[in-house]
Amino acid sequence: MGMNNCLWYISLFLPMAAAAQQDSGSAPQALHRLTIEAFGGYDSNVLGNDLVLGLYRGGTVSNEVRNNSLNRMGDVNRGGYLLQGRATYAWGDSLFGQPRWMPRISLAYTSAMGMRFAKDAYSIAFFGNAPFEETTAHLAPGELFATTFQSLSFGIEDRATASFIELSLVSGQNFNAARVSNADLYTAEDGRYLDLDLDGSFHRSDTATSSYTLGLGAAINITWCRPLHVLGASGKLSIGITDLGFIRWNASSLSISKDSSIRYDGIEVQDILDLDNLVINQASLQDSLGLGYGKGSYNTLLPFEAKGRLMLGKLRRAAHLPGMFAYEISVGQRYLPGYLPHVEVRRNFVFSGCFAGQAGVAYGGFGGWRATAGVDALFLDRYRLGVHVPNAVGLCSKRAPGKALSVRLEVAW
């Protein structure tokens, strides 16, 4: 694709941003902007903080803690985490002769995991199969996707609306992906045999190579913003998608798919009196059950996020930074198992010339209903620091599910 064609495609997107600029009339005038964002958190609709933190910190996880989460479980059990950091720098007074455009570059790290699981799967994992003697444990449906990757992105931003488009190079560090549509485990009396009806697959990245990059890929980030007026109030609409792309993992990636019934009644030995150095480990069990891995390249989609955001009632303007609105409604969806559409309604308050607070309510994601809160601090019209708590109750609670925190720093000059 030549440069002219490239500009033509970009122009399909950015004229809308240009139109938005005309509506805005309040475009930040900074020539440089650096944004650093960090998010860390996990959430679940059933797994309490006492369990998750117990697993994270190590040591003994008590029966009571495990039961607390078990007692919350129903048919739909979800959980996941996200650790993400991103630094973005946009600069310049024009690009390709367009004064509205400015180049931008961003560097990001993402580690994400999402899962949905059956109650019996949790019970087997944390209480064993003894309670299921002579009964069938239904371990499915279940799904897991976990990955860690880094991306380096280059793009163009519309100075007036902050709309942008970026293309990313992605370096995959690791991944685990499992999908189990059927898994019924029957434990016979006295453990004489285990019957497993299994229909599922499991894939993971190369475990033998110590390289930091086990897969390469590409992604695109697009955000379209438009100022608007609703019921006489000024506002802004933002629609975007982040990390829409893929990673092709190397040829040493491991995969296994199984759709069969397995009966396991022990490892066959030649002599019951000759157990010297008999080792029953994961490898020998996998061989015995016919669950050996195959090797080969594997493609995964990135855990992209699509998000729409409507902001109304402008509260404060900054000369060099985007303004703040009184009300925000956002709807987002992340491509991870167990993640429901996340809806948040937020009210922003200005405390003084420098500080603003936030309060809201959210539903979805990996969790359920959540109270949200946050604060923003603006200094010298050039520096803004925001801290947001997506789960205010969970952050302070030992037993409620979920803890998360996000920090955002913007500097413009």
Next chain:
Amino acid sequence: MVLALALVAAACRKERPAPQWDVGLIVPLVKTKLTLGDLIPDSILSTDQSGNVSILYSAPLFSLSLDTVLTAPDTSFRYAYAIPFPGPVQFQPGSTFNTNDDVTHFDLDGLNLTKLQVRSGQVDVAISNMMNGNIIGLFSLPGATLNGVPFAISQNLPPGTPQAPSSTNNSRPLDGYVFDMRGPDHNSVNTLATHLSYSNAPDGNPVSITNMDSLIAVVSYHDIIPQYATGSFGTRTISVDPSSSVLDLFENISGVLDLDQVSAVIKIRNGIGVDARATIHYLRSVNTTTGTSVDLNHAITTGPVNIDRALDLGNGFQPALNTFQLNEGNSNIDVFMENLPNRVEYALDVQINPLGDISNGHDFLYHDSKLSADLDVDIPLRLIATNLTLRKTVALDLPGSAGSHAWKSGTLHLFADNGFPFSAAVEVAVVDDAGQVLAVLAPGGTVASAQLGSDGLVAAGTSRRIDLHIDPAQMNLLQQTGKARITAVFNTADQNQHVQLLDRYALALQLTVDADYTVNGDE
């Protein structure tokens, strides 16, 4: 599984301890199917057309090898030369002034050899020269040849004086040389012709010597190992000190075994070219576990046994085989074997050429020749077992350590489908390195015998579950020692009748566990 993987993977960080929680596991561990072929090595099992099984076992009893009959001791010979008058006498370059043809007699402990082929060995020739000129010494063995070439060593001897003689040493291997031990006239034994001569070096100066100047040669034969020897070995008696051989047939087995019948053959192989007469003082079945011993009563232990000589094939030998049949009618071989010996002790004398030199000097031996005896036993497995005990200590490769292990306590379930006509009481104990019992896993139990039909054969198998509880203290002991001793005590179904074991009999075993397990408890 997916859930545990996700949560634990997220939680595991090197800096923090691994999370641990207890789960109850009830899972199968191992299974096996034991037949007689698994209990007894196939190599010694024999099955007839009816499926009746016998043990054919062979064990060495004793062996007398080459060094019992012939040893060639290290030997040195000294040859001195000096003129028998005051002198001086002058010898021109190249002139030979002494030639000595002699014979060497070897002392071979009563053997009279006419031929000896050396497998390996060495001769050292050391000559000291007191003459003031360069002398050439030549030592040869005209009767020792390798591929038809006689053995010879030539040495240059530097000038010396009576006060400071020069010394020259030379060593040569004798491997493969054939010694004609009949001497130069072919009418002697143990005799080897030698030749020693001295001459003035042809490129040197005239040498003037007196009776004070001498040449002394020392020839040493050592580490001679014969490949082949022939001659007359004489009549003599070789005493074999009391010794023993290991018998592993009944290894790890104790109790009372009543065999319906036993037959055996003692095979004495003579690979030496001499007639022999063996007097076996005793052949003793020794069970070191019980401390009991049984002497074999048979004609071979009550009188001398004549043993034929081997046949010399020229480039090898054919041993003579002398066999002696043993059964319940002519011996107590059944009692001998029912003692479950793990050792056979013996003492004997062997007289060679008891009738004198009847081979007319053609006794022989090769390096591989030996006089040996083997015991071949045929034991049909038709028996009565009373508390026949099979005991074995196994080293378990348990994950974790004594201080940290995942398996805490629980119950082992042993499921047995018994198709053998005997019961088996099972006991599992934790033992230390010295084999001392630290704990016995209770309650254990007995797998009942299969049911016998009117023909005395198994008509139907029986099934049984045996539980073995392991409490936390016992599990800690097992982790510490890593050793468990498994004992099975067998009793045949009918203690009054011998029961026949068939090759189709089998015992199916499965071991399951119902236990408390700590996830990450091995770390």
